[in-house]
Amino acid sequence: MKEMMVILLSAILVDNFVLSKFMGVCPFLGVSKKVDSAFGMSLAVIFVMLMATAVTYPIYTLLLAPYGLEYLRIVVFILIIALFVQLVEIVLKRFIPSLYKALGVYLPLITTNCAVLGVTLLNIDDGYTFSQSLVSALGGGLGFMLALILFAGIRQKIDSSELPNAFKGMPATLVAASIVSVSFGGFSGVVEGMFQ
Amino acid sequence: MKGGLKVFLNGILKENPVLVLMLGMCPSLAITTVASNGIGMGLATTFVLLGSNVVISLVKKLIPKAVRLPSFIVIIAGFVTIIGFLMEAYLPDLYDALGIYLSLIVVNCIILARAEVFASQNSVGKSALDGLGMGLGFTLALFILGSVRELLGSGTWMGIEVTANLFEPIRFFVTPAGGFFVFGIIIALIGIITKREPKKAGCQNCPSAESCGMAGVNKTEKEGA
Numbered sequence A: 001m002k003e004m005m006v007i008l009l010s011a012i013l014v015d016n017f018v019l020s021k022f023m024g025v026c027p028f029l030g031v032s033k034k035v036d037s038a039f040g041m042s043l044a045v046i047f048v049m050l051m052a053t054a055v056t057y058p059i060y061t062l063l064l065a066p067y068g069l070e071y072l073r074i075v076v077f078i079l080i081i082a083l084f085v086q087l088v089e090i091v092l093k094r095f096i097p098s099l100y101k102a103l104g105v106y107l108p109l110i111t112t113n114c115a116v117l118g119v120t121l122l123n124i125d126d127g128y129t130f131s132q133s134l135v136s137a138l139g140g141g142l143g144f145m146l147a148l149i150l151f152a153g154i155r156q157k158i159d160s161s162e163l164p165n166a167f168k169g170m171p172a173t174l175v176a177a178s179i180v181s182v183s184f185g186g187f188s189g190v191v192e193g194m195f196q
Numbered sequence B: 001m002k003g004g005l006k007v008f009l010n011g012i013l014k015e016n017p018v019l020v021l022m023l024g025m026c027p028s029l030a031i032t033t034v035a036s037n038g039i040g041m042g043l044a045t046t047f048v049l050l051g052s053n054v055v056i057s058l059v060k061k062l063i064p065k066a067v068r069l070p071s072f073i074v075i076i077a078g079f080v081t082i083i084g085f086l087m088e089a090y091l092p093d094l095y096d097a098l099g100i101y102l103s104l105i106v107v108n109c110i111i112l113a114r115a116e117v118f119a120s121q122n123s124v125g126k127s128a129l130d131g132l133g134m135g136l137g138f139t140l141a142l143f144i145l146g147s148v149r150e151l152l153g154s155g156t157w158m159g160i161e162v163t164a165n166l167f168e169p170i171r172f173f174v175t176p177a178g179g180f181f182v183f184g185i186i187i188a189l190i191g192i193i194t195k196r197e198p199k200k201a202g203c204q205n206c207p208s209a210e211s212c213g214m215a216g217v218n219k220t221e222k223e224g225a
Helices: A001-016 A025-030 A037-069 A070-094 A097-110 A114-126 A131-158 A170-185 A190-194 B002-014 B027-028 B035-059 B065-090 B093-099 B102-107 B110-118 B124-154 B175-194 B214-224
Strands: none
Touching: A001 A131, A001 A190, A025 A131, A025 A170, A037 A070, A037 A097, A037 A131, A037 B102, A070 A097, A070 A114, A070 B102, A097 A114, A097 A131, A097 B035, A097 B110, A131 A170, A131 B110, A170 B175, A190 B124, B002 B124, B027 B102, B027 B124, B035 B065, B035 B093, B035 B102, B035 B124, B065 B093, B065 B102, B065 B110, B093 B110, B102 B110, B110 B124, B110 B175
16 A cells, blocks of 8 residues: 555656656647646546556556567557547547547547556556556556646746747746746655655 | 758758747657757657658558558557667667657657658658658757757766866756756747747647647637637
8 A cells, every 4th residue: 555655646746747757748838728628638638548557558468478579569559549549539429428528629639648658658667566557547647637737827827927029938838847847856755755 | 852952951940840840849858868868869750750751651542541640650650669679789778768768759749740741741752851851850959958958967968078177067957847948948049049939839839730639629728718
């Protein structure tokens, strides 16, 4: 249990996918203009990350690894994620239209979100068990959500402030992201210390 | 021939994927703590871009429109696997330094964007030039980012001591936060030099936004506002 908490909290705070690994920076900068869309996007990401891990992990350990096909994992994983996103879209559209309405537009974007492929590959590189992988995927998704929502709040402030012309838009956003990333740096070491 | 040169230079300067279009930011920020990693990552991406652009341009008429994105992704993933093998065999140090980001070239939006916007509509020769130009533009951007961060953050350049007696290296620049910061400043400088207002954000500029669903997001954001 303790180990699970360490994995979960370090995935959210210390090894945050966006702010310390730079995975999913495109949606981080693209969809963080408003808090609602940031929330919808991150919910979809959490969902897909968890499901993708649940599907890719058994396929890797039961199908690819025993037959020495580890090198196929990039091709297999990205196909699974792409197929899976399509499937989720179809199922949601048919059975839970309200959820589809909320998440629908964000789903196709997720195929090319490197955080999703990243989390499935990292779980295997780190030698996690199945349950540990799921926890780390959940932590990664929650970390993505935290970063996105925090940042959406900050961006609304930036948009309404007066800036030098050259800094308007992207540069100011990036510098603000840098400051948020520094603040997350304060968490390093905290998680390990918490459980000692 | 003149058209070919224009296509080639377009990727390096006018539509530089990182500095102007702002695509593929994950690897640009993650591995550019030293300049040499930037070059390695850039050349690996160039290889994948060149290969996928050529193959996609060759088979563009065979792929049904409905399944083109998954097909493109599989072709790209194949090339990424090849470059992974080559690098592991011949450049093991670089392979370790790039780590997972080498695999993540698959989801680099630049490659999919060029496949969708250029290679699936143009001849093989032009697509190859476009891939080469875009790849070298990407390499150039990564090299600039990596050089700045390495000089300020570690006091070295391509592994050579440079600023040993001038100032203490500032660790901030090799942290993730430093990556965002340097990138922001460089974009602002480019804005001042070219007297252009910097573009707004990543995905919206992506030429393939329409097909990946980003257009829908933009629309809802506009409607909401």
